[in-house]
Amino acid sequence: GENVEQHPSTLSVQEGDSAVIKCTYSDSASNYFPWYKQELGKRPQLIIDIRSNVGEKKDQRIAVTLNKTAKHFSLHITETQPEDSAVYFCAAGTRQLTFGSGTQLTVLP
Amino acid sequence: NAGVTQTPKFRILKIGQSMTLQCAQDMNHNYMYWYRQDPGMGLKLIYYSVGAGITDKGEVPNGYNVSRSTTEDFPLRLELAAPSQTSVYFCASSYTGDRGEQYFGPGTRLTVT
Numbered sequence: 001g002e003n004v005e006q007h008p009s010t011l012s013v014q015e016g017d018s019a020v021i022k023c024t025y026s027d028s029a030s031n032y033f034p035w036y037k038q039e040l041g042k043r044p045q046l047i048i049d050i051r052s053n054v055g056e057k058k059d060q061r062i063a064v065t066l067n068k069t070a071k072h073f074s075l076h077i078t079e080t081q082p083e084d085s086a087v088y089f090c091a092a093g094t095r096q097l098t099f100g101s102g103t104q105l106t107v108l109p
Numbered sequence: 110n111a112g113v114t115q116t117p118k119f120r121i122l123k124i125g126q127s128m129t130l131q132c133a134q135d136m137n138h139n140y141m142y143w144y145r146q147d148p149g150m151g152l153k154l155i156y157y158s159v160g161a162g163i164t165d166k167g168e169v170p171n172g173y174n175v176s177r178s179t180t181e182d183f184p185l186r187l188e189l190a191a192p193s194q195t196s197v198y199f200c201a202s203s204y205t206g207d208r209g210e211q212y213f214g215p216g217t218r219l220t221v222t
Contacts, residue, residue, distance in 0.1 A: 043214065043215050095159070096154055096167060100151055
């Protein structure tokens with residue numbers, strides 16, 4: 001089955017700086033790569049996703065890159081704000097998703 | 110649209126008891142999923158369904174059962190609850206499973222003591 005590894009497990013940045021979270025996956029059949037944000041006690045919410053036929057996607061301050069050859073994808077958040085503080089999960093798969101173990105992002109004011 | 114709803118929000122079970130976690134969606138989604146999230150961890154897939162009458166095991170199905178008699182509902186049954194089943198359970202749905210966004214319910218926090 002699919003195996004997704006996510007790094008780092010915790011990340012602290014100053015407000016206004018950029019944050020990068022990286023994930024690797026094992027199954028070359030995976031073709032869908034979403035990123036979810038989860039605030040404490042809340043449900044995961046999709047923030048951005050990318051399909052396997054695309055190398056990069058951007059939505060305002062958030063971008064995701066995908067390297068299918070190397071089997072890794074990354075989340076980039078620019079101009080971080082305190083409200084970006086949360087746990088971020090990557091996932092990979094097709095019909096089923098396998099999730100990474102999460103990154104606790106803290107944006108320091 | 111209410112989206113994905115789950116009941117109950119919280120539940121405490123004694124070891125060996127059984128219960129059913131309810132999940133419903135009103136988006137006419139074909140695919141539905143059950144995940145568990147242990148403290149400080151990611152989500153692990155328990156079971157999923159691609160349509161009424163069709164279910165399949167995920168990564169951690171032991172100790173659970175599901176059924177899908179309608180498009181809207183996807184209940185998760187715990188038989189003989191064990192402390193290892195203490196977790197937060199999330200139900201999700203998507204229009205298509207293949208590269209389709211999954212919408213999550215608010216979760217059920219279950220404690221087995």
